[in-house]
Amino acid sequence: MGVWQLVAVGLVMFLGLVGVLVPGVPGQAIVWAAVLWWALTDMTPAAWSVLIGATALLLVNQALKPLLPHRRPRESGAPRKTLMLGGIGGIVGFFVVPVVGGIIGYVGAIYGAERLRLGSSGAGWASVRSVMRATGYAVLVELFACLLVTGAWLGTVLWG
Template sequence: MSWGGELLVGAVILIGLLGIVFPVLPGSLLVLAAIAVWAVVVGGWGWAILAAAALVIAIGEVAKWLIAGRSLRSAGIPNRTIAVGAVLGIVGFFVIPVIGLFIGFVLGAFASELVRTRDGGAAWRGMLSASRAAVITIGIELFAALIATAIWLVGAGMW
């Protein structure tokens, strides 16, 4: 692949990494898609690089749900709290671009817990637990995508 092509793949990977931190785009999928396009063009060992990157991303996706779910269960937070937070986060994103996603999630999780527990202190603790779980998922997904990116960088350096 030409230098310009690899630069374009790297740019898409960077956009994917940003999409993980600012959940607007499907970050891990963008990273994996960029590496897949690179592997198709390069061929040969590129397929092994793609397989390794896909494996790391898949492990990260499974781990983020297992670990965040365990965190939420141990805090006694129902999935409904995360769902309400996510819906209000999406609404918030359109009301206040980018930062509204976080504000909406926090307000939605708090409101859901307030309705469920009818106690402001418990709702606050529930919102903090839901936010902690969201940060954990972002961290795990970002770590896996960064490892996949490092694998691609090593592979790209081989050609």
């Protein structure tokens, strides 16, 4: 597989990660389709292993969706910008501090944005709790699953 095609697959995955944060966009399906595209063109056992793992993980994520609270971003009281910053923080955090950084970055970015907006630490944490109850857990679980798939793909491309 050529370098430009790998870059294109990576960009599609990135669009899928952003799609997880935007209501109505099937971000998880986009990430999976990018892995499928890569596996069909790479045709190595490692590529197929990543595809099988991604499929299993994303199916488990779909099975968990009914158990999580539905996304109700308006009920959180936080602006959309806060939720987007949380998602971006989760994506960046995942790659800065592998795996656990996704959760830390997500919650930390929401806290930072809300602390700046509301002006106090206590109000910032209260808003984080409200955001997590209204939409955060559902977004975080889906984003984390997609980040794990993206990380597995990137690890296989770089070191596989």
